[in-house]
Amino acid sequence: MFLFIAASLALCYLVQTASPLLNSLDSEIAVYAGGLALGCMAGIIFHKRRAKIWCDVFACSTLIAWFAGWRPFFNEDSPIFFYFPVYFVFTAVFVELFFTDQHHKMDTATRQRMESMVKHVIAQPWMIMLGVLASLALQQHYLLYPVAMTLLLMRISIYTT
Numbered sequence: 168m169f170l171f172i173a174a175s176l177a178l179c180y181l182v183q184t185a186s187p188l189l190n191s192l193d194s195e196i197a198v199y200a201g202g203l204a205l206g207c208m209a210g211i212i213f214h215k216r217r218a219k220i221w222c223d224v225f226a227c228s229t230l231i232a233w234f235a236g237w238r239p240f241f242n243e244d245s246p247i248f249f250y251f252p253v254y255f256v257f258t259a260v261f262v263e264l265f266f267t268d269q270h271h272k273m274d275t276a277t278r279q280r281m282e283s284m285v286k287h288v289i290a291q292p293w294m295i296m297l298g299v300l301a302s303l304a305l306q307q308h309y310l311l312y313p314v315a316m317t318l319l320l321m322r323i324s325i326y327t328t
Contacts, residue, residue, distance in 0.1 A: 168223050168262065168263055169223070169263075170223045170224065170227050171223050171226040171227050171255070171259055172256055172259050172260060174226075174230055174231070175252040175253070175256045176256055178230065178248070179249055179252045179253055179256070182248045182252075183249055189238075192234055200232035201229075201232045201300070203225075203228040204225050204228040204229050204232065204299075219323070222319070222323045225299075226259075226316065226320075229299055229300065229303065229316070232303055233312050234248060236303055236306075237306065237309070247309065254313060255313070255316060255320075258316075258320055259320055262320050262323070263324075266321075266325075292322055295315070295322050296319065298315050298318070298319075299315040299319055301315075302314075302315040
């Protein structure tokens with residue numbers, strides 16, 4: 168999730184410094200980012216070998232789509248655009264450091280339990296990705312996108328162990 172961490176940090180910096188680059192993130196960018204997110208969903212469904220890369224690009228594209236789509240509803244100096252990306256950075260770093268690729272530190276029972284969770288049909292990553300995309304469209308619930316991204320980050324950590 169290094170691309171997502173970098174994109175979140177870049178967004179934090181741009182928002183905090185009130186950079187003129189923020190004006191380039193308009194509704195056209197959101198449409199392209201949404202299309203890229205849909206492409207990443209298809210990639211994770213059909214190409215499971217590169218799942219971590221597909222999830223990372225999906226997270227980055229939805230972050231850009233979220234910012235571009237929600238920016239007209241809030242003030243320029245609204246803390247939502249600074250604190251949510253900071254939250255995403257801390258969550259993604261925590262997941263990367265303590266959960267992702269840590270299968271060699273797990274006992275056999277825990278690893279088997281996690282593998283059974285990965286095979287469970289209800290919690291497939293592409294289903295959570297659909298939830299993240301749906302949360303972008305529900306503008307009356309501003310906390311839905313961060314909650315959906317947190318669930319996706321946790322699911323990715325289980326998926327890539």
